[in-house]
Amino acid sequence: MAESTLAKKRTSWRIKLEPRLDEPPAWYPAMVSLGAVVVALILGGVMISVAGGDPFLSYAHIARASFGDIGVLSDTIVKATPIILTALACSVAFRMKLWNIGAEGQFIMGAWGASAIVLAPVLPAETSRWLFIPVMALAGIAAGAAWGFVPGYLKAKFNVNEIISSLMLNYIAISWVNYWVFAVWTEGGFQMSPKFPVGASLPRLSEYADSFPVLRGLTTHGGLLFGIAAAIILWFIVYRSRWGYEIRLIGDNPRAANYAGINIARNTILVMALSGALAGLGGMSEVAGVVRRLQTAPIAAGYGFTGIIVAWLAKLNPLVIILVSILFGALILAGREIQPSGIPKMIQGTILVCLIASDFFLRYRVRIVKGVEE
Amino acid sequence: MIQDLFSVTVLIGILASGIRLATPYLYAAIGETFSQRSGVLNLGVEGQMLLGAFAAFYVSLRTGNLWLGLLTAMLVGAVMGLAMAYVTVNLQAQQGISGIGFYLFGLGMSDLLFQKLMPTVETIRGFPRIYIPGLSDIPGIGEIFFSQNILVYSAYLLVPVAWFVLNKTTLGLKIRAVGENPDAADSLGVSVARVRYFTIILGGTLSGIAGASLSIALLNVFQQNMTSGAGFIAVALVYFGAWRPIGVLGGALLFSMVNALQLWVQVLNIPIEPEIAVMMPYVLTILVLVATVSRVRAPSALTKPFEREN
Numbered sequence: 001m002a003e004s005t006l007a008k009k010r011t012s013w014r015i016k017l018e019p020r021l022d023e024p025p026a027w028y029p030a031m032v033s034l035g036a037v038v039v040a041l042i043l044g045g046v047m048i049s050v051a052g053g054d055p056f057l058s059y060a061h062i063a064r065a066s067f068g069d070i071g072v073l074s075d076t077i078v079k080a081t082p083i084i085l086t087a088l089a090c091s092v093a094f095r096m097k098l099w100n101i102g103a104e105g106q107f108i109m110g111a112w113g114a115s116a117i118v119l120a121p122v123l124p125a126e127t128s129r130w131l132f133i134p135v136m137a138l139a140g141i142a143a144g145a146a147w148g149f150v151p152g153y154l155k156a157k158f159n160v161n162e163i164i165s166s167l168m169l170n171y172i173a174i175s176w177v178n179y180w181v182f183a184v185w186t187e188g189g190f191q192m193s194p195k196f197p198v199g200a201s202l203p204r205l206s207e208y209a210d211s212f213p214v215l216r217g218l219t220t221h222g223g224l225l226f227g228i229a230a231a232i233i234l235w236f237i238v239y240r241s242r243w244g245y246e247i248r249l250i251g252d253n254p255r256a257a258n259y260a261g262i263n264i265a266r267n268t269i270l271v272m273a274l275s276g277a278l279a280g281l282g283g284m285s286e287v288a289g290v291v292r293r294l295q296t297a298p299i300a301a302g303y304g305f306t307g308i309i310v311a312w313l314a315k316l317n318p319l320v321i322i323l324v325s326i327l328f329g330a331l332i333l334a335g336r337e338i339q340p341s342g343i344p345k346m347i348q349g350t351i352l353v354c355l356i357a358s359d360f361f362l363r364y365r366v367r368i369v370k371g372v373e374e
Numbered sequence: 375m376i377q378d379l380f381s382v383t384v385l386i387g388i389l390a391s392g393i394r395l396a397t398p399y400l401y402a403a404i405g406e407t408f409s410q411r412s413g414v415l416n417l418g419v420e421g422q423m424l425l426g427a428f429a430a431f432y433v434s435l436r437t438g439n440l441w442l443g444l445l446t447a448m449l450v451g452a453v454m455g456l457a458m459a460y461v462t463v464n465l466q467a468q469q470g471i472s473g474i475g476f477y478l479f480g481l482g483m484s485d486l487l488f489q490k491l492m493p494t495v496e497t498i499r500g501f502p503r504i505y506i507p508g509l510s511d512i513p514g515i516g517e518i519f520f521s522q523n524i525l526v527y528s529a530y531l532l533v534p535v536a537w538f539v540l541n542k543t544t545l546g547l548k549i550r551a552v553g554e555n556p557d558a559a560d561s562l563g564v565s566v567a568r569v570r571y572f573t574i575i576l577g578g579t580l581s582g583i584a585g586a587s588l589s590i591a592l593l594n595v596f597q598q599n600m601t602s603g604a605g606f607i608a609v610a611l612v613y614f615g616a617w618r619p620i621g622v623l624g625g626a627l628l629f630s631m632v633n634a635l636q637l638w639v640q641v642l643n644i645p646i647e648p649e650i651a652v653m654m655p656y657v658l659t660i661l662v663l664v665a666t667v668s669r670v671r672a673p674s675a676l677t678k679p680f681e682r683e684n
Contacts, residue, residue: 047483051490099470101417150660160663161672163417163470164613167606168656175656179649308474341489342598346482349421352475353457356467363466 018365029362033313036358040351047346058343066330074205074218078290080329081220082107084227084322085282086307088234089148091316093275095238096251100272102151102166103279104304105173106144110280111287112177113143115193115294118200119185125197132199137226137284144280145273147173152272156265162272170304181296193294202289223285227322230278234318247271279304302345306332309352382514384642388634389518393526394592396623396630398423398584398601400529402608403615403622404536405580410612411540412573413553413675414462417473419581420605421480422454426585428484431596432491435498440590444525447586448579454480455578459571466679477605485598492596500594501525525583525591532580536619549573553673556680566680581605610659616670625662629655 045055066076086103093100114136117123122139123132147169154160178191185193202222209216238244250257250264258264282303287294310328314320328348335344402419409416426447434443458476461467501523510520540546551559552569560566584604589596607629615621636651 048486051483051486053486053490094471099468101470101474154660154664158664158667160660160667161613163415164610164663165660168610168659171603171606171656172653175649175653178652179647182649183647302478305474305478308471309478312471342482342485342487344482345478346486349475349477349479349482352478353461353467353472356472356475357461357465359467360465 013368013370016367016369018367020363020365024362029315032358032361033315033355036354037313037351039358040347040354043354044343044347044350047350048343053343062331062334062344065334070214071217072333074220076326076329076333077220077224078329079333080322080325081223081227081289082282082286082303083306083310083325083328083332084224085230085285086279086303087310087314087321087325088227088230088307088318089144089275089278089282090307090311091314091318091321092234092238092247092278093148093271094251094311095316096247096267096271097254098152098155098268098271098275099163100148100151100166100275101163101308102147102169102304103275103282103307104302105166105170106147106276106279107283107286107304108170108173108177109147109276110140110144110283111294112173112180112283113280114140114284114287115180115185115196116143118196119193119294123200125199127197127199129199129201129203133202133222133288136200136288137281140280140284141277142280144283145277147280148276149269149273152269155272156268177294178296181294185294187293191296196288196292200288201292202285204289219290221285221289223282223289226281226285227325230281231318231322234278238318279307301332306348309348309355312352312355384638386514386517388631388638390521391637392627392631392634393518394522394630395633396626397526397529397587397592398604399608399611399626399629400532400623401580401584401587402605403611403626404532404619405577405584406609406612407536407615407617407619407622408540408549408573408580409570409577410676411553411617411673412549412570413556413673413678413680414570414574415469415473415609415677416455416458416574416577417470417606417609418454418458418476418480419473419577419584419608420601420603421477421483422451422578422581423585423588423601423605424480424484424599425454426451426582427589427600428487428585428596429582430586431498431589432487434590435496440501443590444583444586447582449582451578451580451582451585452575453578454581455575456571458578459574462574462679463567463570466681469677481599484596488596488598495595497595498590500589501591523591525587529587530623533619533623540619550673552680553675556675556678560680560682566682570680581608584608607655610656613672614659614662616666617673625659628658 041059045059048055048058065072067073086107089103089106090100117136117139123135150169151162151165154165155162181191181193187194204221205215205218238247246257246262246267249260250262250267254264306328310321310324314324331344331347335341402423406416406419429450430443430447433446434440437443454476461472462469503521503523504527506520510516540549548559548564548569551564552566556566585601588600593600611622611625611629614625615623632651632655636648639651640648
């Protein structure tokens with residue numbers, strides 16, 4: 001080796017990767033994520049151009065159509081509400097490195113569970129809101145939790161891959177709801193149930209327009225409060241409770257958690273059920289706040305998948321999720337009108353890929369070194 | 375009513391469409407088998423299929439050449455695979471999540487291109503049936519097995535080929551080694567990165583064909599989200615089939631036969647809830663996973679990025 005070093009000695013620039021040993025400064029992860037989103041938006045713009053569209057027009061449209069005035073801002077928040085809850089659902093599972101991609105199905109089951117209270121009916125139509133809404137919320141939570149429990153249990157007891165089982169459960173949930181909507185609760189053969197009575201719907205801002213005229217026509221509904229409350233509670237669970245400590249430890253270092261006597265199997269089941277419960281509450285909020293009836297499965301409209309992106313972008317922090325959800329609510333809302341459609345999904349996908357890829361720069365330090373090559 | 379289901383004509387119809395409908399599952403799931411055997415979970419199959427389906431349809435429609443359409447679909451799938459490989463191999467991204475990103479990208483992009491490039495809904499004359507001389511005249515059997523189009527035949531041909539490559543060739547040995555024990559493979563001089571690039575791009579290419587088989591051989595139209603989950607089912611089929619091409623074939627046939635049965639149940643107006651029938655293969659997949667998980671082991675390095683120890 002020694003003699004060849006001299007012979008081949010030359011100066012060169014090269015990219016060097018070093019594992020990050022130290023903790024990066026607090027602003028660094030946020031900058032990396034922001035950078036990833038910017039890169040994704042640029043890539044997305046290139047894709048729009050490839051398809052023959054005008055990316056600047058599209059982006060300007062998205063901004064205008066979702067934040068332009070108080071009316072569309074309110075609609076943006078309506079879209080953000082289910083995303084908050086599905087993103088919270090994903091975040092708590094991801095925190096333990098449980099890849100629950102079944103938030104979509106858990107959301108749908110939550111919608112079904114809440115609807116069953118109205119349509120079965122468990123409670124009569126003239127029940128007051130004060131009873132209806134809590135019971136529906138509990139039913140949605142229970143149905144979603146059951147749907148999250150299954151992959152958790154299968155993972156804990158049989159080591160069945162939760163990605164596959166939760167994915168399969170998405171399709172089962174879709175068929176399940178289709179069955180009830182078409183065969184049992186259909187309104188005149190259409191793919192929807194009868195409209196819920198007023199008592200079974202979450203109040204909207206516009207209902208208070210008599211006292212506060214500024215609220216006229218605003219569709220933001222009580223589900224937002226569920227989302228915010230759930231985010232705060234989850235924040236305390238994850239960062240301030242013993243259980244949250246266990247969850248984080250299992251996620252970061254399952255071996256250490258095991259040595260510390262933490263029951264991983266039990267936490268797997270509990271966390272998946274909690275994850276499902278949050279998504280299920282999202283489904284309840286959507287049927288009771290927006291649709292006000294049960295429809296066939298597109299009711300979830302991909303909120304389960306958007307939740308994955310939002311959770312990741314928010315670095316699994318429940319409070320940050322609220323803000324990021326609003327941005328994605330805007331993207332989805334704009335997608336309603338934006339022509340051609342497909343742009344929001346494409347951009348979401350690009351953002352997610354860039355985000356996941358950008359984690360690399362949290363683990364490695366990239367250096368361009370002027371080195372003496374051997 | 376229900377006895378109609380058991381008349382010979384209907385039975386032949388169900389089996390023939392079942393054989394046909396397994397085609398996209400087979401291409402996609404065999405491709406996925408390769409990438410999973412090398413340790414990479416590609417959850418973006420659905421997106422690759424959708425873009426492949428659109429590319430094949432659009433190019434075939436504009437050029438009038440189905441083969442050119444198929445080739446474009448393969449290319450599009452391969453490029454998606456290349457991107458996926460970079461993200462999973464070089465950037466070591468979490469595979470389950472990045473795959474969802476690729477899925478959403480394919481879903482949105484195919485829709486965007488469809489809306490931009492095709493002002494009206496059009497249909498296409500897809501790959502024609504090939505009647506195998508002699509065999510296609512056998513009553514029943516002929517219609518079921520020997521009157522399909524070229525993409526259907528080659529999908530079934532792919533199964534033994536994949537088995538052979540995986541189990542009887544050096545390449546297959548490398549793929550399996552990289553999926554089971556990348557450190558050992560690396561120390562023996564096998565480039566883990568190169569093998570994984572190869573399997574992911576191969577998987578993407580086959581997913582592209584899977585999409586094309588829908589748009590220019592089976593349904594002969596393109597619609598937004600036309601795969602409706604077939605790509606995700608393909609991923610599950612690899613688990614279902616215990617990472618073996620023959621097992622994947624069994625699972626693909628099960629899913630496609632249930633699909634075919636359900637279509638005929640609707641055609642014949644039989645009072646079975648179709649939603650319940652649709653649910654069954656998914657339930658069965660979960661049950662099979664539970665039943666086999668103690669006997670069948672996933673490739674040890676599945677979803678684990680490889681990093682060379684220095």
